[in-house]
Amino acid sequence: MINHEELFDVTIIGGGPAGCYSAFYSGMREMKTKIIDFQPNLGGKVHVYPEKMIWDVGAVTPVTGEQLIKQMVQQALTFDPEVVLNEKIIRIEKTADTFILTAESGKQHFSKTVILAVGGGILKPIKLDIEGADRFEVTNLHYVVQSLSKFKNKDVVICGGGNSAIDWAVSIAPVVKSLHIVHRRDKFDCHEAQLSLLNEYPHEKHVNTTIKKFVSTTDNTKIRSVILENKLTGKESAIEIDDVIISYGFERELSFIKESPLQIELVDEFYVKGSSKAQSSIEGLFAAGDILSFDGKVHLILGAFADAANAVNQAKMYLDPNSPAKARVSSHNSRFEEKNKELLQHLFVNS
CATH class of the missing domain: 3.50.50.60 (FAD/NAD(P)-binding domain)
Incomplete structure (x- = not known):
């Protein structure tokens, strides 16, 4: 019997750009969210190039990898998701309506839906x-x-x-x-x-x-x-x-996906075969970022953000088919009303 408090609407595996934006967007959709990462910090592969200048994120003037991580993580934590770091998931399986994620530590995580946002997997330099x-x-x-x-x-x-x-x-x-x-x-x-x-x-x-x-x-x-x-x-x-x-280069460790009893369909052994809406071959299991493969895929950080929004929207509709197909834009989203008041008040006080 799974304790209700241990069961999440969505669990995101991976804390890079796709994972961070998934956590933010699922908060917009009022989903109970958990994000799990093998590394000690959120930010994913961007940690490999902290001083590199990044130019190709829409409407973001050139920033270093370190600054982008800071902004991504701040945004990811907007709606207080549960964050689990230093946790390596080694097995993913599913009962009738619940995904069971088993970690190397032996701990199990329970979720109604899952978003795979592991990039190229756990990266180890060759x-x-x-x-x-x-x-x-x-x-x-x-x-x-x-x-x-x-x-x-x-x-x-x-x-x-x-x-x-x-x-x-x-x-x-x-x-x-x-x-x-x-x-x-x-x-x-x-x-x-x-x-x-x-x-x-x-x-x-x-x-x-x-x-x-x-x-x-x-x-x-x-x-x-x-x-x-x-x-x-x-x-x-x-x-x-x-x-x-x-x-x-890097060795890519994706064994928990490749060896899952769910038999997740892959492309070239390293990518989850999916749709432009971030759906995988398994109901309730979605993917975002570099791990996801579909025709027309954009392999840029901005593409990871789009994948994340699609994955969250599909997860929301999987849980509640009567829910809207997407979240309201932030300028009209009730989840931001109080936050906007605080930001505007701070802006006027310091102007």
Whole structure:
């Protein structure tokens, strides 16, 4: 017997842009809402690039990832959803009318509907396959770029040739002392515009090349230099460095979806097959953001917001077929009347 207080109208798995906006919008629709995230903080993958400037969110002037997270989370908490962090969901199943979400901790969460907003899944950086490399992760071997200032006036090597690697290279190029980019192929797999931006700054590219080994400092705590090997010629070369950045991409962990007894229909093993209204192949189960696949999908943060609104609206109608198809716009929504009065009063007092 499920305690009524433990049963939610909607539970959102994932706390990135899609999850945060789902939590906000479900509050607009007066749904009892819970949001669960594996990470210690809401914000999702945006935490990977806190200092990157984000231009492509409608009506939001360019902001850093860190500022966007702050605004997304503030909006998500508007209607006081229950927030559960550091919780990894490992199983999703359904009784006649209730979804049961089992966490790695053993705790179970109960919900009438579920919105999957897990992006690409639990992301783990693909690590460099060099024996003993992990000991440098606490000093000068990095798998994400959290702060550009950390690399100011440093000699830096970036390994990788995809969009993330070149994005990071473009970001740190104006502040570093020297920049080397190491790529195992002969061509970079990234947007041409990013390569054009990179070419505006001094740097050296090493193609058909990999890192063969590290040479450490005398106390064995830091990398002092890297030994490169050209895979075509076998020639080795050494570069003295201050920091190494590895950008080989991320492993995507989605086992709780792939192995669910619900047999959720997927596309290419990594995406939930859905509709433009965010419906999945399972009644009552919806998806939003990068995890959702349908014809015409917009893979931008603004697309995640649209998915979230559609998912919430479909969840609301699943629970109550007689409910309106969508929430009233905020300028006419009764849920904002008191909040608007407070904001206007604050505006007049400080004007």
